Amino acid sequence: MLRLVLREMRVWQWTKNLLVLAGVVFALEIDDPSQVLRALAATGLFCLLSSATYVFNDLRDLENDRVHPRKRLRPIASGALSVGFGWTLAGLLAAGGVGLGFGLTTGFGMVAVAYLLLNLAYSLYLKRIVLLDVLIVALGFVLRAVAGVEALAPRPELSPWLLVCTMFLALFIVVGKRRHERTALSEDAAGRHRATLVEYSPQLLDQLVPVVTGSTILAYALYAITPSAPGHLADERMVYTIPFVIYGVFRYLYLVYEKGEGGAPSELLLADRPLMINIALWGAAILAILYLR
Secondary structure, eight states: OHHHHHHHHTGGGGGGGGGGGHHHHHTTOTTOHHHHHHHHHHHHHHHHHHHHHHHHHHHHTHHHHTTSTTGGGSHHHHTSSOHHHHHHHHHHHHHHHHHHHHHHOHHHHHHHHHHHHHHHHHHHTGGGSTTHHHHHHHHHHHHHHHHHHHTSSSOOOOOHHHHHHHHHHHHHHHHHHHHHHHHHSOHHHHHHHOTTGGGSOHHHHHHHHHHHHHHHHHHHHHHHTOTTSTTOOOOGGGGGGHHHHHHHHHHHHHHHHTSOOOSSHHHHHHHOHHHHHHHHHHHHHHHHHHHOO
């Protein structure tokens, strides 16, 4: 039973919530134990919140998931967990995340509520609006980054660069996922699986991919070479981290186009060794530049 619950909560997708830790890192407060504990608590609470949205989405998309080659194996879609249990689980996770979130800071609690409302609107209606659906998913990642800052006390300055880079990176990953879904499913199955998926022709997606790819790299490059910008606490050495970002983006494109992957970005980040090594080296470079002055 516990294994089924953990599968339904999609704990392997909690890697997305590591983005919450960006706030304490880029605020140069990783050497403050109290702030680190707040950041870790915020990350854990966002794991509860994100799992609540996963369960809710599975309940809403029950019939559509049953025609998907992979999603039909999820505990609720397969019938291993009952629908009633799913509603109870989603409610407990959402209530726990929000309640404990307000106990952390008021700002974090408000971001938690905004995240749940955004995902609720997405599940009920917005996911049926082509193009807006990918923007909403990307905005969920931006809220994670904001939550990581709001969880700190005192609250540091919120860098606009953090929001811009997060938005474009999220769009890059989401568009790649849409392309995988569109090419992996037949025309009929694509429409049953996701209402807007038939609107994303391979030609349209192949136009969107270069746009978000270039924007992602350019946004990070501008951040790295503009140390005088508001909220930028590093120095000119940040330029040396740009190659890691370029390789990571190119590697992800390679996996999507040449290996037919990208349908489960969280699993891909944990499964592809070159990508994992690149992310680890990028993180080490960031920490060295920010904290070894």
